Amino acid sequence: MSLISCKNCNKVYEKENYSEFVCTQCNHKVRKRIKNSLQVSLSLTICAILLYIPAMLYPMMEITKFGIKTESTILQGVVSFLEYENYFIAFVIFTASVIIPLIKLLGLLLIFTSLKIDIKIRNKNKIRIFKFVKAIGKWSMIDIYVVALLASVIQVGELFNIKGGLAATSFALVVILTMIAAHRFDTRIIWDD
Numbered sequence: 001m002s003l004i005s006c007k008n009c010n011k012v013y014e015k016e017n018y019s020e021f022v023c024t025q026c027n028h029k030v031r032k033r034i035k036n037s038l039q040v041s042l043s044l045t046i047c048a049i050l051l052y053i054p055a056m057l058y059p060m061m062e063i064t065k066f067g068i069k070t071e072s073t074i075l076q077g078v079v080s081f082l083e084y085e086n087y088f089i090a091f092v093i094f095t096a097s098v099i100i101p102l103i104k105l106l107g108l109l110l111i112f113t114s115l116k117i118d119i120k121i122r123n124k125n126k127i128r129i130f131k132f133v134k135a136i137g138k139w140s141m142i143d144i145y146v147v148a149l150l151a152s153v154i155q156v157g158e159l160f161n162i163k164g165g166l167a168a169t170s171f172a173l174v175v176i177l178t179m180i181a182a183h184r185f186d187t188r189i190i191w192d193d
């Protein structure tokens with residue numbers, strides 16, 4: 001006999017084995033582990049890492065100064081905010097759109113590959129990294145669009161716009177794919193042999 005709880009409503013069942021069944025209380029399909037959890041989360045993470053590259057390399061913002069439009073990538077934007085001594089905005093953009101997505105991606109990649117190949121990290125630490133990634137996930141709310149709003153409110157002395165296109169789309173996809181990869185991952189796999 002083993003005790004199995006529904007992941008959705010937490011109702012506990014006494015079962016003979018681990019074969020899947022439907023929860024009588026909420027109709028959720030109760031499985032020992034989420035199907036293909038590691039494979040899907042790892043693939044999503046790799047896609048997100050690939051998309052991070054165009055998000056950084058293609059122009060994301062448009063800055064209009066004296067009527068002249070210049071396009072800039074996220075990093076060029078950070079540099080120009082520094083030049084105008086808008087240190088706070090430079091810091092927020094750099095943290096929210098360069099550092100945080102990167103930490104999240106590398107954290108997930110580390111956990112997922114350590115489950116595929118033999119990397120010596122203690123399970124407790126893997127859980128810690130995962131919790132950390134999920135916690136800073138909340139900060140992806142402060143993405144570049146919020147920063148754009150902020151910039152227009154405090155008036156930088158020139159027009160600052162977020163350009164649509166490849167970089168912005170890639171960036172949005174990076175954020176979304178990372179979120180799904182983390183959300184869909186079944187942490188119980190870490191404890192499996």
Ligand SMILES: [Zn+2]
Nearest residue numbers: 006009023026
């Ligand atoms: Zn249930």
